[in-house]
Amino acid sequence: MAGKKQFDMDTVLDAAMIQFWRSGYADTSLDDLSRATGLNRSSIYSSLGDKDALFLRCLDRYATRYGDKFDAALSCAAEDPVAAVRAFFDVTLGRIADPAVPDGCLMAQSVMASPALSPSVAEHVKELFGLQRPRLRTALKAGGMSDENAEDFAVHVAAVNQSLAVMGRAGSSPEQLRAIVGVTVDALARALRQVG
Amino acid sequence: MAGKKQFDMDTVLDAAMIQFWRSGYADTSLDDLSRATGLNRSSIYSSLGDKDALFLRCLDRYATRYGDKFDAALSCAAEDPVAAVRAFFDVTLGRIADPAVPDGCLMAQSVMASPALSPSVAEHVKELFGLQRPRLRTALKAGGMSDENAEDFAVHVAAVNQSLAVMGRAGSSPEQLRAIVGVTVDALARALRQVG
DNA sequence: CCCATCTTGGACTGATCAGTTCAAGACGTG
DNA sequence: CACGTCTTGAACTGATCAGTCCAAGATGGG
Numbered sequence A, B: 001m002a003g004k005k006q007f008d009m010d011t012v013l014d015a016a017m018i019q020f021w022r023s024g025y026a027d028t029s030l031d032d033l034s035r036a037t038g039l040n041r042s043s044i045y046s047s048l049g050d051k052d053a054l055f056l057r058c059l060d061r062y063a064t065r066y067g068d069k070f071d072a073a074l075s076c077a078a079e080d081p082v083a084a085v086r087a088f089f090d091v092t093l094g095r096i097a098d099p100a101v102p103d104g105c106l107m108a109q110s111v112m113a114s115p116a117l118s119p120s121v122a123e124h125v126k127e128l129f130g131l132q133r134p135r136l137r138t139a140l141k142a143g144g145m146s147d148e149n150a151e152d153f154a155v156h157v158a159a160v161n162q163s164l165a166v167m168g169r170a171g172s173s174p175e176q177l178r179a180i181v182g183v184t185v186d187a188l189a190r191a192l193r194q195v196g
Numbered sequence C: 001c002c003c004a005t006c007t008t009g010g011a012c013t014g015a016t017c018a019g020t021t022c023a024a025g026a027c028g029t030g
Numbered sequence D: 001c002a003c004g005t006c007t008t009g010a011a012c013t014g015a016t017c018a019g020t021c022c023a024a025g026a027t028g029g030g
Helices: A009-023 A030-037 A041-048 A051-074 A081-097 A106-112 A119-129 A132-142 A147-169 A174-195 B009-023 B030-037 B041-048 B051-074 B081-097 B106-112 B119-129 B132-142 B147-169 B174-195
Strands: none
Touching: A009 A030, A009 A041, A009 A051, A009 A106, A030 A041, A030 A051, A041 A051, A051 A081, A051 A106, A051 A119, A051 A132, A081 A132, A081 A147, A081 A174, A106 A119, A106 A147, A106 B106, A106 B147, A132 A147, A147 A174, A147 B106, A147 B147, A147 B174, A174 B147, A174 B174, B009 B030, B009 B041, B009 B051, B009 B106, B030 B041, B030 B051, B041 B051, B051 B081, B051 B106, B051 B119, B051 B132, B081 B132, B081 B147, B081 B174, B106 B119, B106 B147, B132 B147, B147 B174
16 A cells, blocks of 8 residues: 555645635535545645645645636737736636636635634735736736726726636626626726727 | 523624624634623523524624615615715725724625535525625616616626625725726716716 | 522533544565 | 565544533512
8 A cells, every 4th residue: 555655746736726625724624635635634644734734735736727827818918908808807717617626716715714714824825815916917017008007907807806706606607707807808998998 | 690681682693793704604613602792602592593593694684784785875876876886885895994893794705605504504695695786786777777788787896896805805905995996986987978 | 588480601412623643564675 | 585664544632613401590470
């Protein structure tokens, strides 16, 4: 049974991440994690550390995976900022529509639960969550927006993007989610037309 | 010590509601509720039922209290729909700024945690959460918006309103929260100007 | 003044939690 | 083939969980 690691780290981290994502930190027990990953408790502890350490790794994994997708979506912001923001939202809409992955958003739900997390974990969550706004601000400024408008739209788009996960989990249909982003994309297009 | 109820039901329900609101269902133990309300465990059970029943009463209390405020804010929608929506957002912004009350939103965080709640409670949460959209749709139509636009803006405004609690708990400043709603209010004003 | 009634506090139950420990045993090396 | 090393499974610990129970005692009606 041993001598060599019996599992693939990426597979295990994905399984743990999805477990936290579906149920949240508080409602995910080590037995749940053991069941989801197929690893024994002591294997989890020896290979991945305690629950907080594993949770942090899952948060980072989530932030990196979707952060990269958000960056890719915004990469065309200089040429077509409206298309870039649309693609940005499509990352989230696609994720919500993906049956291989839970609905909701690990970041949003961790932020909501942050008062119940250990202080250091809570701070880390807020840091990762806060990456979205500067990402958007930079893209919007590259797209020709004024500093002030880029600031306002960046925080607005970050908020709307985050709201999709909550609305989706509350039972909103894909059409309703598209309507939510539609209002924002229209407003962005109008704001950009006024300047350029 | 007994013979007559030793507590005020409204005070107790407020204390329990705030406890659930601050920490969420999963991270609120009966000891927490006992400490917050000043009531003993057996008093809670005999007067308020089990944890789920108490949670439902707190959800209803929350939905009624702020639902009434939202209705009042929207009551001027027929005359000035933009001012009505602004007042609608001000209910949430005021609640977030109120130090007497936790940040976050009991409904939003309960929706996010719904997969971990008992099915009947989860359904009740979604029902209460879903009241916001028709409230807004009716107001916007009374304000002269087309059916389609009212539908889209209603779900958008409900989403943005909900996002404020998450962004606030993530550490966004009051100015940033105002910027989030500003984009939506501007878009609404423009949409209404086009028609009328 | 006394007794039935009801609230209350605290102890208790069994389940579940995160985290630890350790023997069993599989592997790679020599 | 033998031995040291490392993973693994399962049992264990003390804490905490939701929920129950009951005796103590305060109240109000008679």
